Each structure stands twice: as structure tokens, then as C-alpha cells.
Amino acid sequence: MNVIEAKDVWKKYKIPHEKKTTLFETLYGNLKGNTSYESFTALKDINFTVKKGEWLGIIGHNGSGKSTLLKIIANTIRPTKGEMKVNGKITSFLELGVGFSPDLSAKENIIVYGAVMGLNSKEIESRIDHILEFGGLTRFKDTKLKNFSSGMIVRLAFSTAIQIEPEVLLLDEVLAVGDLDFQKKCFEVFDRYRSMDKTVVYVSHDLGTVQRFCDKVLLLNHGEQVGIGDSEEMINVYQSLI
Numbered sequence: 001m002n003v004i005e006a007k008d009v010w011k012k013y014k015i016p017h018e019k020k021t022t023l024f025e026t027l028y029g030n031l032k033g034n035t036s037y038e039s040f041t042a043l044k045d046i047n048f049t050v051k052k053g054e055w056l057g058i059i060g061h062n063g064s065g066k067s068t069l070l071k072i073i074a075n076t077i078r079p080t081k082g083e084m085k086v087n088g089k090i091t092s093f094l095e096l097g098v099g100f101s102p103d104l105s106a107k108e109n110i111i112v113y114g115a116v117m118g119l120n121s122k123e124i125e126s127r128i129d130h131i132l133e134f135g136g137l138t139r140f141k142d143t144k145l146k147n148f149s150s151g152m153i154v155r156l157a158f159s160t161a162i163q164i165e166p167e168v169l170l171l172d173e174v175l176a177v178g179d180l181d182f183q184k185k186c187f188e189v190f191d192r193y194r195s196m197d198k199t200v201v202y203v204s205h206d207l208g209t210v211q212r213f214c215d216k217v218l219l220l221n222h223g224e225q226v227g228i229g230d231s232e233e234m235i236n237v238y239q240s241l242i
């Protein structure tokens with residue numbers, strides 16, 4: 001069964017030409033209607049499928065369109081052309097951090113997120129301690145998120161996401177924010193996910209983990225799909241582009 005299906009997906013962004021630095025310039029420019037836009041194509045004709053239980057890696061240089069593609073899968077942005085179909089309860093790592101509220105404590109954010117993901121209060125309660133422990137954040141359970149470092153927020157986001165156990169998980173550079181201890185814990189979870197038939201889309205510059213965990217890899221270059229296939233083969237193609 002295909003969990004994710006991308007068909008002829010294109011994404012174009014509109015980039016304003018003039019740089020407006022003040023509110024007056026922005027309003028005045030808009031009134032005059034003289035803002036000109038340039039179209040930038042971030043993704044060109046992307047096609048792939050991901051089956052249940054498969055791990056798809058997405059690799060490519062900075063700006064090649066990886067995060068844009070992940071956002072389209074997560075349905076936070078829409079493709080300009082084409083179609084992205086997703087079957088299953090999806091947790092986007094990108095969205096998760098964004099959904100957190102800075103004025104709530106770590107514990108309160110977990111409760112809100114769990115409720116949004118459809119868990120009842122008993123199910124949430126039983127997971128809170130483990131989530132905080134996994135993220136190394138037990139001491140900070142009553143601290144408001146606005147007092148967290150960006151790394152702590154990402155750790156809380158990831159720990160919450162994996163405990164909620166989504167069917168499809170989108171991961172963007174999760175390991176980049178953690179220390180070695182956190183990375184080790186992530187690998188344990190990744191191993192568990194692989195044995196549990198979870199579907200994962202993993203965007204990373206860390207080619208070692210991509211090769212270790214992904215069944216297949218999509219290589220992007222300047223928004224174009226260079227290829228999709230065997231992880232080792234695609235990593236070799238990527239390295240030959242450098």
C-alpha cells in the first residue's frame with residue numbers, strides 16, 4: 001500500500017523585487033501597486049511513492065528543495081501544480097515545534113499536543129514522564145517554553161512526536177540539534193520504528209544515517225529530481241555532484 005504518492009509536484013515561490021524596510025514603504029508600495037515579483041521554481045516535476053513501513057531519505061545541497069517537499073507532504077504548503085496524496089495519521093516534525101506555545105510549560109505543551117493528536121487524558125498522562133525523560137527535560141517540566149533554548153524545544157518536539165507514535169513521521173535534521181547522548185537515543189527509536197513498520201520521510205545532510213536507516217533515497221538538485229532509488233547508489237550520485 002502506498003502511504004505517500006507524489007505526482008508531477010511543482011512549487012513556485014513569488015519573490016518580491018523591491019526590499020521594503022518600513023511599514024510606510026510596504027503600505028505605500030502596495031497602494032501604488034508597483035511591487036513586481038519574480039517567480040522562483042523550488043521544485044520541478046517531483047514523482048515518487050512511499051510504501052507502508054518504508055523509510056524514504058531526501059538528500060541534496062542547501063536550497064535544493066528538501067524542506068519545501070517535506071512541507072508539501074505535511075500539507076503546510078500546497079504545490080503550485082501536481083498532487084501529493086498521504087494516507088495515514090502524519091506527524092510533521094516541522095509543524096510540531098511550530099505548534100508549541102511559548103507561554104505554556106513543557107508539560108502543558110505535551111498535553112495540548114497529545115490532545116490534538118487524538119489521545120485521551122489517560123493516554124497522555126501515562127506518556128508525559130517518559131517524553132520528558134527522553135528529551136532530558138524532566139527538570140524543566142514546569143518551565144515555560146519561552147525560556148527554553150532552541151535545542152531544548154526541538155528535543156521536546158521530537159520526544160513528544162515519537163511517543164505519540166504517528167503512522168507517518170516526517171523528520172528534518174533532528175539529529176543536528178542534539179548532543180551524542182540524544183543522538184544515541186534517537187538511533188534506538190529509529191531502530192524500533194524500523195521494526196514496527198512505521199513510514200518515515202527523513203531529510204538529512206548526515207549521509208551516514210541516511211544510508212543506515214533509509215530503504216530508498218530521493219536526490220534533489222536545484223529543485224529537480226535527479227533520481228530515486230537504492231540509498232548507497234543515490235548517495236554516490238550526490239557525492240559526484242559536489
Ligand SMILES: Nc1ncnc2c1ncn2[C@@H]1O[C@H](COP(=O)(O)OP(=O)(O)OP(=O)(O)O)[C@@H](O)[C@H]1O
Nearest residue numbers: 013014015040042061062063064065066067068069
Ligand atoms: N517562502 C519562500 N519564499 C521564497 N523562496 C523560498 C521560500 N521558501 C524556500 N524558498 C527557496 O526555495 C529554495 C528551496 O528551499 P528549501 O528550504 O526547500 O531547501 P532545502 O533543500 O531544504 O535547503 P537546506 O538544506 O538549506 O535546508 C531555496 O532557494 C529557498 O530560498
